[in-house]
Amino acid sequence: MKEQGRISPDVTVDPSAVRLKEEAGQNSVRYFTDWALPQLDMLLPETFEPIEVWTTLDVGMQRAATASIKANTPDGAQGALVSMDRDGAVLALVGGTDYVQTNYNRATDALRQPGSSWKLFVYLAALEAGYTPDDRVVDTAVTIDGWSPRNSSGRNVGEIDLRTAFAYSINTVAAQLGNEVGFTSVASMARRFGITTEINTYPAMVLGSNEVRLIDMTRAFAAVSARGESVEPYGILKVETADGELLYQHEKPRSSQLVPDYVAAGITDLLQTAVATGTGRAAQIGRPVAGKTGTTSSNKDGYFVGFSSGVTTGVWMGRDDNTRVGGLQGGTAPARAFAAYMRYAVKDRPVEEFDTDLQLPEWQLEPDDEYMFGDPEDYYFIDEQGNLIEPGTADTPRNDPFAQDFDRTLGPERPSPSNTSQPGPGPRPPQQPPRGADGAPQAIGDDFLEEATGASGSNRSPPAQRQIN
Structure with missing residues (x-):
């Protein structure tokens, strides 16, 4: 304050005379500001002038997100949530259950396995290669390069359609699809939709063995919600000086169509079915929801990412030491936290039906x-x-x-x-x-x-x- 001339140079303060209010916990908004405010260094020239910053954070949604994570995260585990609007504006961001206890931001920094929520990219690649939700596939034992995936039920049900295989997260079908379209094609699709971390292309990658950031996975699902258009998360709307001079104004970046319309419609069909009748039923909120669960081996990570009425939200739960969390599955605590938050997040938005009408290209129709x-x-x-x-x-x-x-x-x-x-x-x-x-x-x-x-x-x-x- 002395350097900026806010107080007289001869003013001194006795720290022992300052009375601070003790707090058992701190507002989780700090997770958001820790992520967003450092971006000012890239957006603004260096200045010592006081500035006013407008952000995308919705205070009500942030409170709802914090409450949903605290109420649903299993004891001894951590939870994280990222929620963004259809244009990428981050509406709420929770990086842990208690900022004072640990300010590590699990929503933007933690690298964890997404489990079967990664199948989004497997099925996107399959749909782009010519599959449709109604195509028949076979759930049967399979071995690929010495790797033999198993279904969580331990059973194989035989011939089913692609929609059912996705809704019930059948591992053997995902493995066969990945092998057919190519594991590099799946990796390329993930990169196309905004996954920024390293992606290995060994066969088990189709079940979500690559580590990712929650904000990246949420971004990928937001692109599906945007009918296949690219989405870039952002947190700062504008910056002004104390005198009202505009220093920065967010402008929508040029978007690109990541997949054809019929692919976006097809994957939305699959995601909607996963919530309506499949593993994501706990995420239902009384209006159309599309999403996907994810659970890693030994219940170390639980994932749910989905969207409704233009709001896309991703939830992760697990322990920082990567040990087992009893009973944790993507379709349990993470899906329930998603539903608890989303009921508030979309309450003032109109109900939107999903566009799942596949206008297939001629080479597929005939x-x-x-x-x-x-x-x-x-x-x-x-x-x-x-x-x-x-x-x-x-x-x-x-x-x-x-x-x-x-x-x-x-x-x-x-x-x-x-x-x-x-x-x-x-x-x-x-x-x-x-x-x-x-x-x-x-x-x-x-x-x-x-x-x-x-x-x-x-x-x-x-x-x-x-x-x-």
Whole structure:
């Protein structure tokens, strides 16, 4: 104060004469200010002038968040909560159960495993690769590179749809999906949605073995709530001098579409089902909620992240020493804390129904067999007597293209995707049958084999025939 001229240079104070009020606990707003105020160093030029800072924090929501964490966190454990608006404005932030006891901010700094809430990125990658919520998959025992995931129930239920597999957080299906779309694709999706920590791509990553920050996971779910648009968390709205001069004003950053609309609609469908009928039922608040639970091995971490009416909230619970918390699951205490807070957070907002109407692209709605296999009249093939038949010179059965494929010596000349109505390539001289790696003749060419079996490109069967085994 002397340096800034606020008090006379000759003023002295006896510290023993200052009477301070003792406090058993301190307002959890300090968790928010510890995160937000250091950002002023990047937003403002150096100044000694007094300033006024407007933040995104909603005092009522902060009180509700603090109360929900204190009331629902198991004894001996810690809890954290991050809540943000649809544009990324942080409305409430709780980094622990008692700031005075420990000011470590578990909402923004702690690295913990998110468990099955990480499956958000697995299923986003699967939906982007062509899956839909209604596609059939198989819950069965599986081993991937020596890793054999198990379901929490210890059972396998067989064939189900993708929606049910997600709602009940079936590990074997998530493992198969991750293996099919590629673990690097899952990691890339997580990075795309704002995960800033290191991501390993070994198979177990699909079940949430990578450590993340709660604020990053909340940001990812907020992007889903924003129909797939990027969201950047922020806490400072504007800064002015004491004289009213504007020093800083938050401007919405340029957003980008992270996934197509139909992918955002599909994952919202899955998230809504997880709360309505699946593992997240304790998060219901009497209006549409979409979210996902997460529980790590030995109940060390409990996660729930979800959104409703434009507010996205993430909750984590666990012990700082990473030891077991008896009975802790994402669908218990974290989901209950989420519900207790969200009832207050959205009470003055209109009820919003989710957009889960999938407007699929044409390549998913109408799988084009002619594009995949070509027109049968464009093929050279061998008849039952072993004679080479040129294209268009004989009636070719059309009702069983797979049966025909393995009698043809040459692959099809695939029509151009942009003009499939053009005539075939016309006659061409016979060629020697291709040979495999062992030198033996092959019945058909490698290119055609890859096309017919789906081994090229995405390495999957056509969407209409897809099934995980």
